[in-house]
Amino acid sequence: MNILHLAIQMNLSKKLKRSGWIRENIKDPESLAEHCFTITVLITILSKYLGVSEEKLIRMAIVHNFSALLTEDFVVERGKKIFKRLQKKKEKIEKEAIRTIFWDYDMNYSNLYNEMVQRKSKESIIFWQIDKLATTIQAYDYEKEQNKSLSEFFENARIYIKEPLLKKAFEDLKKMRKSFK
Structure with missing residues (x-):
C-alpha cells in the first residue's frame, strides 16, 4: 500500500482550479479540493435528514475528487446541455484512473464509481444533487462578489435537484440571488 502516492495525488486537487470557473473568468476560482470540502460538509450535515449513509457519500466525494482531478475537471454539461459523447469519454478515463489509483486499497472504490455514474441508487442520486447545490452556492458567492x-x-x-430538502435550499438560494440583482 503506497499511502504517499495517494496523498500526493490528493494534494494536487488543492492546485487544480475548477474549469467552469476558469471559463467564466472568475478571479481566484475555487480549487477542486475546496469544492470537495463544501460537498463533504453538506454531506456531514444533511445525510441523516436525507436518510442516506454519510460514510458512503463521503467516499463518493473522495472518488469524485480523484476522478475530476485525473480528467482535469473537464466540463461535459453547460446549463441544460449535456454532451453525451464527452461524458462517456470522461467516464471511461475516470473509471480506469480510479481503478489504477485504488487497486492497492479496495476495489469497492471502483464499484462506488460505477454506482455514482449510473445514478440509480439513492446515495448516488443524492450525491449529485449535493454536488450541484454546492456548485450553485459557489456561483452565488461569485455573482455577489464579482458582479457576474x-x-x-x-x-x-x-435539472438535478429534486430531493425536497435540497430543492428548498436551492429555491431559497435563488430568492437570495434575486435580492441582490
Whole structure:
C-alpha cells in the first residue's frame, strides 16, 4: 500500500482550479479540493435528514475528487446541455484512473464509481444533487462578489435537484440571488 502516492495525488486537487470557473473568468476560482470540502460538509450535515449513509457519500466525494482531478475537471454539461459523447469519454478515463489509483486499497472504490455514474441508487442520486447545490452556492458567492451572471450553473442544477430538502435550499438560494440583482 503506497499511502504517499495517494496523498500526493490528493494534494494536487488543492492546485487544480475548477474549469467552469476558469471559463467564466472568475478571479481566484475555487480549487477542486475546496469544492470537495463544501460537498463533504453538506454531506456531514444533511445525510441523516436525507436518510442516506454519510460514510458512503463521503467516499463518493473522495472518488469524485480523484476522478475530476485525473480528467482535469473537464466540463461535459453547460446549463441544460449535456454532451453525451464527452461524458462517456470522461467516464471511461475516470473509471480506469480510479481503478489504477485504488487497486492497492479496495476495489469497492471502483464499484462506488460505477454506482455514482449510473445514478440509480439513492446515495448516488443524492450525491449529485449535493454536488450541484454546492456548485450553485459557489456561483452565488461569485455573482455577489464579482458582479457576474452565472445563470448557466443554476439552470444546470435545476435539472438535478429534486430531493425536497435540497430543492428548498436551492429555491431559497435563488430568492437570495434575486435580492441582490
